[in-house]
Amino acid sequence: MEFSNRVTQLFGVKYPIIQAGMIWASGWRLASAVSNAGGLGLLGAGSMYPEVLREHIRKCKAATSRPFGVNVPLLYPDIEVLMKVITDEKVPVVFTSAGNPKTWTKQLKDEGVTVVHVVSSSLFAAKAAAAGCDAVVAEGFEAGGHNGREETTTMVLIPAVRDAVDIPVIAAGGIATGKQMLAAMALGADGVQVGSRFVCTPEASSHAAFKEAIIQAKEGDTQLSMKKTVPVRLLKNEFFKEVSEAESRGASAEELQQLLGRGRAKKGMFEGDMAAGELEIGQVSALISQVKPAADVVSEIWQEFLETGRAWSRL
Incomplete structure (x- = not known):
């Protein structure tokens, strides 16, 4: 057709x-x-x-x-x-x-x-x-x-x-x-x-470990984060928990940016560090x-x- x-x-x-x-x-x-x-x-x-x-x-x-x-x-x-x-x-x-x-x-x-x-x-x-x-x-x-x-x-x-x-x-x-x-x-x-x-x-x-994490993801396993800097939807992991805890106590944009640091997305999505990396993915991963x-x-x-x-x- x-x-x-x-x-x-x-x-x-x-x-x-x-x-x-x-x-x-x-x-x-x-x-x-x-x-x-x-x-x-x-x-x-x-x-x-x-x-x-x-x-x-x-x-x-x-x-x-x-x-x-x-x-x-x-x-x-x-x-x-x-x-x-x-x-x-x-x-x-x-x-x-x-x-x-x-x-x-x-x-x-x-x-x-x-x-x-x-x-x-x-x-x-x-x-x-x-x-x-x-x-x-x-x-x-x-x-x-x-x-x-x-x-x-x-x-x-x-x-x-x-x-x-x-x-x-x-x-x-x-x-x-x-x-x-x-x-x-x-x-x-x-x-x-x-x-x-x-x-x-x-x-x-993207790294094979990241692809596997996406396959294993369920509803609710992603969340919008870093709203004081540049909002980004992340798969929940240890890095996400650090960010979430910092946001809960009212961390400033500067502190969140320092926590993010440099190369965090590369560490997770490209190099396969599923704990310390930033894992950007949508809700449809479920x-x-x-x-x-x-x-x-x-x-x-x-x-x-x-x-x-x-x-x-x-x-």
Whole structure:
């Protein structure tokens, strides 16, 4: 069945399924595998030095002839150098997050780049549209990693953002199955961005111990943390308990930042320290039960989306 909508047309992909550009997980192997399967793969630039990103872009180009993109947190310290690598290498799509979309959208679009911004509220979605973004990712409270302080869930956020903007809306946060994709699109989304489910793939560069911890996770095993600094959803472990205890006694943002330190996310998600590492993952980890190839994940989400849609149409 041929499928076409605003998201597939915008990116030139077969399915409106985007793999999130997650730190320490989304390298060229994962991004190219998702793109080859018909979705849009994204490289996670947040955990890459500029020359490392250049290497991943070139390897991704060699591994797929299909569109792919890069996710760039705008708080990245060497953002100018990172953006120059992206434009020099002629990356077709950039997803920006954690910052003001006005800062880079025009420069990127002047270079012919399709620009999407990640938002956590309808207010920020409207600002992204006004800045000239081609689409927005509306990411609900369920999502892993960095998150909005408002704690707006995906089910509330998607229709609110849909009412606020005319550009394509990509739903994110708590989506790992075709049924969830159908629900998001019923709420007004034009496509979905999937993060946590793609962490548990052989192509993801995250550590095997982290993937196993995700598989073992149950409901309630993640929680939004570090709200005084940059809110982030974490899998509960010894580091999370330290942060939680510090927050309970009213620790300042400076103290929390000192506790976080440097390289904490790398220690957990990439190096496999399940006690002292920062383990960023979404609530939907409770529904993930095995590691399987990225192409299978894309196929299963799409087939379940179609099958569930047909079942509901009969009602």
